[in-house]
Amino acid sequence: MTNAKFLSITIKKPNKVLKITSSLFIFLSFFVISQSLWAKEIKIKLWATADRSGPLRAGNILEAANTLNNMLAAANADERVKIELIETNSKGYDADALQLLKAHSVGKTPDIALAAHEWIGTFVEAGLAANLESHIKTNSTLYEDIIPQLWNSVKFKGDRYGIPQDSEVRMFFLNNDLMRKAGKSESFIASLPSQVNAGQFTMNDLCDLAAEVKNAGAAKYGIIHRPNVGPDFQMAMASFGIDLYNEDQAKLQITKTGLLAYYKWLKRCVDIGAIAGDMTTWSWDSVHAGFRGGEGFSKFHGVWNLGAQLKAFGMSPTDKEAYFKKITWINAPAGKKGGTPSNLSHPIVYIVTNGPHKDLAAILVALASQHVPNTKHAVGTNHTPINYGQAAMPDFVEKGWGLIAGVPLLKYAQFMPNHSKIGQYNAISYQGVQGVETGEMSPEEAVEFVIEEMEVELGDDVIILN
């Protein structure tokens, strides 16, 4: 028997009504299923650089989406949120911000993006970042515990355009063992942080101390700093009275006398051996090894170095006592006696874009910024907390003792200005650092050069003060 014959025997011809009804049923079933599967899913695009050192920056948004979906399910709501992660491989946050702006310019704007806070000004000018003032006020209970100083990092022309995702503090690390070797007493070492905060121990004193420790043969290097352009130098500039940002006019600014004092300090440090004249030619490996290897008296950098320092010094991650016996943290001292010290915090922030899902994206950011998810990120990556309450959480108390110790320093925290030209500003002022330290320029020549470069390259975006 052929198949055709078999079919002709077994299948009866359906009548017309049955045919229409079954077609309608199949169509409706497909419609209902497709509706439940696809139509109520809201895609939120999350832009984040692939960062192995901080996977929870993006991961906490994914977790927040799960939390929100559970809430929606409990409320029998039809909608569900799905995160589409756009993971970039940019080299650093500056390169990533430029990529984000390019994507935005061709209409590929994500709903949420992770960025270094100083890009907020540019994002606002590009129409990318949404003003979050009303969202923060409406959902105040979700944000009320955030450390108030951190809000300054996300402000542009007085309004908040982002939520701090993590926080850090940059300061001077001092090696106590090398000070002891150079003959400094325990009481002197213990008094340094308070002396700095009282404005009694100045930048020049630090320079002298570094030279003394080095010249006594206790240390090979005095003060070690980053070998390239970066925000660290800003806290030293602030110590000499340079206020980088004029908030009223939303413009960058530079003070000639402050800049001269800063470059003269660098020159003096190099001349007396406190800073190596070739520091700007070092590799990052040498910079890290210089301090972690126990050969450098001081280094100015960020609190996230703690983990690597503990490892390099052969200390247990929980041994707070041994660490602070060996290392002292101080703010950048004041330029003059009686002045105010400073340090720098450089938060990474979430921004929400002006897209159709702005409110939903903002709620996800709010959930990701709560104590538990943020603590998981902060403790895992050695970042200071964004909420006051996190410092009391068991994870922080046990593993994040160093970060808790960093919180009081945030009182003196400065932030990079949220201005689109801050990158150029830093690059130009760094050329002065390089010129002075290598001996290519005198401090006066460096000031003249930097001011000329700023006037021409930054134009109306910078205010030059005497």
Added chain:
Amino acid sequence: MASSNISGKYTNFTVFFLPAIVLLGGLVVLPIFLDIAVAFTDMAQTLNVSGLTNMQFRKFFKPVEDSMLGFELRRSFLKALTLTATYVVLTLVIFNTTFGLVLALTTTALSERVGSFFRAIWLLPRMSPSVVYALLWSWTIDPTERGLLNQVAINIFGIGPINMKLHHPMMLIVISNGFIGASLGMIILTSAIRSIPKHLFYAAQADGAGPLSITWHIILPALRWPLSYITIFQTLALLVSFEYIFLIMGPARSTMTMAMLAYTKTLAPGVGAGLYAYGAAITMILIVIGIFLALLLWRLSNMQRLITEPRIEVQ
């Protein structure tokens, strides 16, 4: 008949030249016009353009009342132009032509196997990924005792640490780029030497010519055109090269050539990049310099003769 010949010519032209024209237009001519267009705007990080302006070109100059023209070139641009000229001339003269020629002469004078071995060694820098090559240099010349050069200098020769990046930055970028550039000259010139008819060498040796005479009277005249080509090609390549300079030196003032300046203003990470129109204006200056140098070298080396049709037609 005539019309079919003409249509055949058009077909041949289309088949053989169209891909080349499309590639040339899309990859060379169009980017140049785009660069010129962007150079006359204010395009920066946000990529917004508010209109046509010559503001980027004004940044090259500063007003000086005492000056004859009322303005003069800014120090950073004057320095960038000087560094570019120094870098291009030194790398070209020392490595890309002279050292390339020395390598070609010496390796062709050796036995085939030994010559190939040394040529392969000199090709290694070119074959290595640029980041790996730059990393090896960085490890070698690290100014602290961690650097290989300093380990040798201190432990074997007993001399103090050497900081190439600080004290000899130009030498560093010339050598690191030259090691790569020499290999191209080596290959082209080796091939040219091998194409010299063998009987000329035999005749010269029979006449009692020594190695120097053979090199001077037979080999070098035969290398005139390849050397001219290498000079023109490598001049243009060096003029716009920045990859190894950036990877080894970073955005250091001491090696901020024009190409580096354009890169740091536009795409380099972490140094205030994103000034696309400004970078385009700097690149436009480089394009103008490149065209001028190419025409000048073309004229000086009389390259026109190389591509003219031979007067004798060999059937």
